Amino acid sequence: MKKVKYRPSAARIVFLSVSLFFAFNIQLFAQDEPQDSPLSGDEADRQETVQGPQESNVEADASGGDAAAGKGLFNTLCAACHKLDGNSIGPPLRNIGQERDRDWLYSWIKNSQALIASGDEQAVAIYNEYNQVAMPPFPQLTNEDIDNILAYTDAPKAVPQEQQAGGEAATATGGDSGISTDILLGILAFVLVMLLVILYLVNKTLRRFAAVSGVELPVKEKRAKPIWKSFVENQFLVLMTAVILMLVGSYFAYGYLMQVGVDQGYQPVQPIHFSHKIHAGDNQIECKFCHSSARVSKTSGIPSLNVCMNCHKSIGEVAESTATEEYSKAFYDGEIAKLYDAVGWDVETQSYTGETEPVKWIRIHNLPDFAYFNHSQHVEVGGIACQTCHGPVEEMEVMYQHAPLTMGWCVNCHRETNVRTAGNEYYEKVHEELSKKYGVEELTVAQMGGIECAKCHY
């Protein structure tokens, strides 16, 4: 398991800066080589998801539809059940305008059930193929609207921008800053080194001149006693040093012992690479949308897989733009596939197989058994943001333990945080009385009795 220490150490900083320095150097050379992005290999697999093709690639369709307007309509009305490529609840819609008769499409979209009822062969066939799931009628759409949608769906599949632009663009985008700073830094470093060499050479030359011209250079007188010897002989100094060493030693020993069992920064490898960054960060999904039990329960609850499937039923793959250098699109798609395996979702037939395999997540935040913690108390009653304890989850590609979760850390917060009493009838009386007692308007958790032992240990 990968265990990352969150606390930066001096050695780490040095190591990082050195590697950073070299990284830039490598990149300098990398600019010269022909760009062979790893992405290009996956070209065949590349597909666009609901975002659709890049605007620039879309040209007006022959029927005169407005693809931009169509995209909006598609995303609001169609995307819940249809993907451009690949099965969802309904069939893929890429190039549907070309494959089907336009008038047939108009009547299908406006009221598919009527069409099926009329016994239209095509309609009945497609209805049966997709498990007889009725497509809701869209009588509000005009023919023009439908044309717009079709213009959007008929647009050719996007070829990713980076690929189009080729290595040139990559150099342009990736290299811009590189040249301006890295090369300058390199030059500066070179100049510095040169200066040092020159200085040394000058010094050497001067000394030689002096020797030749017989100038007597002042020589430092050697001490009679080495400094360490006089140090050893001075008992006071020895004593003081010993005391200081002991104090420093115990300081570090204490520090070491205090971190035993503290797993701050614990970042285990999970069975499914779940990225909080993509969910909570990029897509702004509220924490409690998935961790709903945090509202009512002591545990925040790891979402059950049916919660994942609320969205992932229709999101079978990630967008191209989601992929990062570290994690490719294929990687993320593979992780979604793991979810499907676990929950028993057959992508082909878009149905559950019933064969499930619970995901064995590795618990990151482990409180000892004798400490009671209740999420709803903090999240619902206290109105504490999840990030207060869990850190910038929305930036975490891989989840880790942000807080030390030590008792000192809990108690500190209880001493500093005010209780959210406003508008809560429960607190009315006790707030009034305690405010009078302590002569303050706002009460901390500690003043409410929140650092009594048995409030958390029972």
Add this chain to the structure above:
Amino acid sequence: MSSNKKYWKSVEELKGSSSIVETHSQKEFVEEIPTDEFLGNKETLESSTTSRRDFLKYVGFSTAAASLAACEGPVMKSIPYVVQPERIVPGVANYYATTMADGFDFAGVLVRTREGRPVKIEHNTMGNTGANARVHASVLSLYDNKRLQRPLANGEVVSWEQLDREVKEKLNSVNGQIVLLTQTFASPSTTKIINEFSQKYGNVRHVVYDTVSEDAALDAFQSRYGRRALPNYDFSKAEMIVSIGADFLGDWAGGGYDAAYAKGRIPQEGKMSRHIQFESNFSLTGANADKRVPLTLSQQRAALAALHGYVTGGSSTSDLPAHIDDALVKAARQLRKAGRGAVVVSGIPDVDAQSLVLSMNESLGSGVMDTANPRMMRQGNAAQVKQLVADMKAGSVGAILVAGVNPAYSLPFADEFIEGLNNIDLKVSFSMKKDETALLSDYVAATPHYLESWGDVQFTTNSFGLMQPTIRPLFDTSQFQDTLLRWSDNNTSYVDYLKQTWEGSIGNGSWTDALHDGVFEGTAPAGTSPVSATEGAAPQVGNDNTAVRNLSAAKGEGLELELYTSVAMGSGNQANNPWLQEMPDPITRASWDNYLKISRADADALGLENEHVANGALNGSYVNIKVGDTVLEKVPVFIQPGQARGVVSLALGYGKKEGIQREMQVGVNAYPLYKDFNPHQKVTIEKAGGVHKFACLQLHTTLMGREDIVKETTLEIFNSQDSHVWNSMPQVSLNHIETPVTSPDVDLWDGFDRSVGHHFKMSIDLNACTGCGACVIACHAENNVPVVGKEEVRKYRDMHWLRIDRYYSSEDTFQEDIDKKDNMSGLGDALSQFGELEMASDNPQVVFQPMLCQHCNHAPCETVCPVAATMHGRQGQNQMIYNRCVGTRYCANNCPYKVRRFNWFLYNKNDEFDYNMNNDLGRMVLNPDVTVRSRGVMEKCSFCIQRTQKTILDAKREGRAIADGEFQTACSSACDKGAIIFGDVNDETSQIAALSEDDRMYHALEYVGTKPNVMYQTKVRNTSEA
């Protein structure tokens, strides 16, 4: 100059050549050091290649490896649901109402489940069935390690399909009668299913067998009112209760009467009920009575006849001893005076007696007895059971299906039953365990626990309960009803069948409402009365005169034996439940045993002894008991103060050997003595060798006149005198002025301001507490209290956070104790009389005092803890922090109430303590909100802080103030008698605030100045004679 003195240690040395001296000079130790024994077999030792050096290497390596491995924390997995059930939120408890009905205990309950597993039983406040200790403990029986997991055929595991196929084939081709021998289900739908089954196969006989028979009462009721049922009683209406041998606070007639009884025992407006108990065995009911008259079993009959005479205004010709006769006359007078509030009950197993009781209550015009809505919880018919066994032996029975009972263990004539089984071709047992009967059966249809089952229960004619599963079946089991439906070729599942049965007749609510409430009023649906010959012809009972004549003729000669059911074990259905085994009997305070209770006089006559050994534990003699030609060997003897002379008593339900863990195979099986289903027997006993070791939590402790622990008074004084007379505040002398001990002037400590926020207090009403022990078990379940086993209990290392102390009086009443103590003068008196005060009287008064951590505001334990592991909370709780405790036990030593419990060992996951916490199944009962304690820490009652905190959190989340009654502890919610009230005293309108101002309120050992948050309400006895 050196001395020539010769020093010698022994005269032997002075002799010239002594062999002893020689030996001693050669050897350091006189005896051979048993090194060989220590090192084991010498040969193996020599052949071993492990040298000492190797050994040290291994030790070194493993120590290093272990410490290195310990540096890395364990990886914990967290596995969410694949599809989370809608109603389950991890960490939030769900409650379901269901009904327990195991043929002995019938009760409506609420089940708390966490993540789909039941963890706690609460009594259902909507019903009035109550819930005793066994009901509370039944949740642990669900997780019984000895449960049968799959159906068996001839001892081999089979599939249900195979079992169904084979049994059906055999049922169809059976030669002779098919007999269903079942417990009392009291279930209308089950009766209907049995009727259908009878129709399908024809020739079916249904015999209902109650392990502990109520046959006499059933027969008497049937002959008088035409229905086989038991009269119902509402003791809350009673003003005058006379019981002759009826343990109605125990298991008499199905039990569950204690809550209503307790209501009438709390003095209100100067009134409370009066209760006179005539009995032989010292029962819980006798302990609660205002007046208890011990008498022999035959005297009970005569007493009943005499009472009938006095009540009906006549006289009696009985030759009862004068004091009994006198008590009867007074009782009759009071009964007549009480009119509608009068009630007579009796436990005499005799149709005449029971018939006479019904007649007496009728003539008194008792409003307490209810014959219109009688109890249906006992349906057994002893005559039919006897007939069945005779038929079995005669070979006229072709198939027997045994459900819910274990006749091979519990029948008095089990041998004959087993013999009869051999004549039967098809023997099927419906059982949760591989018990004695299951072992003798061809097929064992594994049945689920009631918490996994559907069902309906008819408590009384018009009150019903529904049973619903609270957990998925743990094992491959099938309910009796489901199996019978399949065998009747009915494809409906039992739950659908149940719904169909009740359609339209479920009172005035819907099915869902009824299921939600768990109990409902209604009438039994059509087709649910038994059609087979269960009822039989009504037994012939003579009129009152013949009954009186028969009863008066009863003559007692020699020793009599009364068989009773103990509070913990009942009929023995849950004998494999360690909570119940470790629950001390309320009277004897002994756990893990049954024993022959005997009076001191009889014990002395027979030379039987109870003796306290050095560590305070109790040892007792053994006896052999002989009833008829049945002999029970080596039964331990327990000398019981208050036991009637000439009567010994023994609890049923112990001594089970099959389907039960070895540790729980305790006591002796008394069922073989239960001849003719009659708990009253003639007996001879003789002393046997050996010494029995009892595990008592408390010995024959008397109160010795110490009013500081338990205060009691009489109703007369309570009504007529000022409270400081009968509930005086202890005084201390301050500057030669008597000052109340609660005064701040005499306090060592500064007071804290507890007026802000919640301040929890508990009030325990000694009048309402019957000592039933439901709270003790509830506390076990709620707080993960470990079971420590008999050996540890014997050393007083029991872990009960809440115990119910039982005190005897030394004289006949506590008042006499006090008088005796106060009137002592001089050292001589003190020396002799204090010694006498230690001995309990022959008929002592009893008081029960639930004792738990008093949560003292000035707690002595807090000041002595060197690591501040126990301290006071603002809400009044004395907090115990396990992770801080280092186990010095100073706190326990300094506690005046002795309520702190120390974990001498690791009680979980430890093979030495192989109880529920040592297996995965048993651990499922643990409350996830409470820490499981480890070795070396102190623990004690926490005032259920996990529950008060939850109540507070719920209120905070909903943004509301907390209503009175919301704060509950496990014990207060388990006490259906209202003896334990818990609440926030800072809420002026609360019940607890009122109770803290009550005249009866006092604190235990007030003079110590601990200022406890637990209050007691003075016990008041109604001693008014007519």
